[in-house]
Amino acid sequence: DTAVSQTPKYLVTQMGNDKSIKCEQNLGHDTMYWYKQDSKKFLKIMFSYNNKELIINETVPNRFSPKSPDKAHLNLHINSLELGDSAVYFCASSQVNSPLHFGNGTRLTVT
């Protein structure tokens, strides 16, 4: 009964490939996010969706495209992967004015 679950946990791929990370939350939250954590542990917001609508899109290359089929799911698709995309990607969810709940992350390694 994991609250925020994301798959896969590990993803190793070559430069130039296209890959997707899936996220699902069973908390009934209206807002979902993708955060990127680099090698120095810095957590940075990438996208925020509220009720399937994109509300925040930080300075992220357009190779990254989030997709929200319903308010319980927010997937992240990445085209033409680059070495610099290697990081841990966290999905999270929340309600307005309530704490953020994170998934356990997807470690992406681009070789």
Added chain:
Amino acid sequence: GENVEQHPSTLSVQEGDSAVIKCTYSDSASNYFPWYKQELGKGPQLIIDIRSNVGEKKDQRIAVTLNKTAKHFSLHITETQPEDSAVYFCAARSSGNTPLVFGKGTRLSVIA
């Protein structure tokens, strides 16, 4: 936009001692300040939070203090235990729909 600075980046304490992590924020409109603990291989987990209408909040060995005038807030962990070893993040948010902005984290090591 909001900018959150966190110090120190690493902290080592002896088991049983106290640990203090400090954060400052830039946006005076920020009104929500959570602290997260991240263990190896896991996502950050909320351990305590405070809103701007409160100066201090305590939950067992963990406390958070907020100084709105100075725009800083601190995490205090008393009687530290080895299982407190982790990376701790502070964060700030100005309104319900804006995303949390995180500090750069503090790696706490509790030495038995």
